[in-house]
Amino acid sequence: MTGIKALISGAGVAGPALAYWLARYGAQVTVVESASARRTGGQLIDIRGCGRDVIARAGLTEAVRAARTVADGLSFVDERGRRQASVRADGFGGDGPVTEIEILRGALVEILHEATGNSVEYVFGDRIGALDDRHDGVHVTLEKSEPRRFDVVIGADGLHSGVRDLAFGADGARLRHLDHYLSFWTAQNMLGLRDWTEVYSEPGRTIGARAVDGNTRLMAFLSFRSAPFRYDPGDTTALKAVVRSRAAGMRWYADELIAQLDDAPDFYFDACSQVALPHWSSGRIGLVGDAAFCASPLSGHGTTIALVGAYVLAGELAGADGDIAAGLRAYEDRLRPWITRIQRFGQANGKTMTPRTSAGIAFRRGVVALQERLPIGELLLREQIRMSNGFALPDYTGHERARS
Template identity: 85%
Template structure:
């Protein structure tokens, strides 16, 4: 495509993935990130189905495979730690409840940054403050840097996207709360888990832990059902208090996991919400990843749709040969039907993550036990597996200017 100047806001996963593909098609790419350095912490994530296809086409499959966290499986346990039902990661074509490609978010960020370090400009510690889409391009003001002009601007800045607010106005997109809140934190492996995950539920709340970093640590998590409430996402002290109160009185190993909140190096808390937008672009300003179509962690496809979205957005811009607006429209037309299916799937997944009643917990245990014991147990996960592989990746290789 004709060389275009692209600005990407957000240096998490979707942003650097988009920068990689844009640079591969010949674009001049700048990535701006509000954090002062790469965010290398974060929870364990997985890459499913066609998301692995994007990683393979990028030539990063070997690096991801080397950095992934080994996860042999998952067990649902009772209050005494007895495993009641389990599922292994080596079944279901690698796209079951535990996938074959589980990786710490920070490790994937490092891989994507390494892949784009020589082909994209990174500006840390700054953010976009104003956008003006004119005939000659998008004029961008920054909080710290001098104003610049770009041919296309893409917000890859997450669920609470600043670019989305600037492009569509505050409240221009709808955040749909799914009735759940989710928290992650790193803890010492006091449970003695080895390449495994254990999950314990009581009505309306679930706590669990997965062994990471060579089984030396745990990625602990708490999910609870709740109506929406106000909170400051930057006030980690207050949010840790919320987590403690919501987990109070839970059995199993809840107390020892919650006790490690105070000293954790990375802490995450947010509502499980989805982003619903009538359009993913306005003129030459677009959104990708959670900023455009967050399906919530309950969907299990957040990283996958971020990677696929970045791949398709860059590819359609390349196909449009300089007509940015046409490329952004084609990106949405091609991708939206599959994204809509992923979001619908996420809307129902909370019932499995955190059942409301003892009967719901027992039902989940029975379903997982059937998956493990029946020869055709995979049929119970058929819809999820089809969804993970339900988007055919277009071939954009004819537009490449560089190869990895």
């Protein structure tokens, strides 16, 4: 890919991961990010199955393991905090309900940025305003910087992708709402949790907390079932009011966790949605990660498919002998069947995370209790584990012409 100029929109996980592989294959890579600086906050994310293999091929396993948040397991509790069913992280090959590698999103982003810092140009505080795919490349209008031309432009800018809107039209997103909303925020560890997660559910809503930062803090979360409703993603005050109203009257430690919303520096709220596009590219413009195939947090595979998607996209572009459009099509042809499988899993998994009824909560408790008993647990999770490891990573080492 020597001489190929690539522009990536989005400096989260998928963007820097893609930048790493493209630079490794010899491309000149620029990443543009609308935020004024690298985003260091964010919730806990999982790296499963094939995602761990990508991290290993990038030579980042040691760094990721050193930065991960230790996770011994998870318990479902009743309103008095009594643990009713638990599952540990040291079973199921690291791909069970609690994964072997759980890491704060900001920590993974920092690792990826450090891995690309000397070979990739980062432009913060700017965004793509227009794209014009011509015979000589994609002419890009940036909101603040001078216009530039690139051989390929990739949107890695998340669920609400601006590049996707420019390439396919605002109505082309095809967001599939999964009748769930999810919020995260940091809180004091008043529960005294140590390397553990506790989850409490009432019909249609779930609240929980996970020990982070050496057990000094909690990553609290609330999920609730709801039909779609309109909200302004930039109005944090209004969104915190939504979280308070949806958690009102919940027992356990709900009041104590909700009371810390205003002091949380990294509050997050969004709908659990999936992206279902007929194509992931148009000409020399493509998409990766949540922008292309968001499976929603309910899938438990968002980070994994972002890492794998970036690896495959870079490899197929490198192997396309300069035919960018062909490389983008090959990437989609190779990856889409696995992504479709994970999206279907995400659609079903919401029923487990936030059951609608007391009977559903009891059923989940019984299933989790069975998972503690091997080999019953392995049988119950067999399909999920196969799915996490169900994509055979191609070998693209032959394209590493730029490596010294």
